[in-house]
Amino acid sequence: MNTLAVKVVKKTREADDIVSFEFASADGRPLPPFSAGSHIDVHVGQGLVRQYSLCNDPQDTHRYQIAVLKDPRSRGGSVAVHDTIAEGDVVQIGAPRNHFPLVPAGHYLLLAGGIGVTPILCMAERLARTGAAFDMHYCTRAPERTAFVARIAGSSFADRVRFHFDSEEGGRIDLQAVLDAAPPDTHVYVCGPGGFIDFVTAMARARGWPDERVHFEYFGAAPADTSGDRAFEVKIASSGAVYTIPADQPVTLALQRHGIDIMVSCEQGVCGTCVTRVLEGEPEHRDVYLTDEEKAANDQFTPCCSRARSACLVLDL
Ligand code: FES
Structure with missing residues (x-):
């Protein structure tokens, strides 16, 4: 996934447990434009990638602003952002994407x-x-x-x-x-x-x-109702090996336990890092990354959070 180097030009305490960061491009060039409702991936370090909404005026071409709530109960991203990113640092981010656009309304x-x-x-x-x-x-x-x-x-x-x-x-x-x-x-x-x-x-x-x-x-995909989750099988196209994905484990974790690593970052269906081609079978999509059309095509899915409607998925791995 393409990333962009940006410099932290300002870190501001906005309220209890909330800091904002202002990023400018590291080489001084204008940043890619964005529309209201967009978010960016922020590479927090040690393999962590988190998504934050942009909160400045979309008219700005020279800066992005995000604000982060420090949540010790989260999976570590917000704490790392608060504690380790400082003014003057250069961080890697993804270009803005918008899953929450304004539509025309009265x-x-x-x-x-x-x-x-x-x-x-x-x-x-x-x-x-x-x-x-x-x-x-x-x-x-x-x-x-x-x-x-x-x-x-x-x-x-x-x-x-x-x-x-x-x-x-x-x-x-x-x-x-x-x-x-x-x-x-x-x-x-x-x-x-x-x-x-x-x-x-x-x-x-x-x-x-x-x-x-x-x-x-939602911050991340909406919490899915997992009460009806059941085990299913995944077949690896290149080797023909078939593995059972237990009801209570994501595909990525279950495959990792068999030595098959799929790269992940957000692990909640937002960033698209783990998108994997599906050659046979019907996924049950639980991400917010793929568009409705992409989901309907059923030829790719996000194994960090999505599951299967069919008894088996054949993955292009
Ligand atoms: S790891 Fe981000 S969508 Fe799967």
């Missing part, structure tokens, strides 16, 4: 939960710049855990943003009222922890919003 309702503010803020910048109608609600646990408060307060769209703090009496968002008050041609964009996204999407559905007007992005 009105936009932007809902951010915690660190999910990053793509939402980028969208607000874009919508404000293009004169689109939008409202933004930003929900966090407490003011001290809320990034970009001063930036929002000083922006041209400050009057369209409402903050909601769990720590304050009556501070929680009245989501039903917010959804019900939205103009009829509104599209909702929501990003945040899984529970926040599930809360919004379930409420929107209950209030009669069609799915095509509710857009969301």
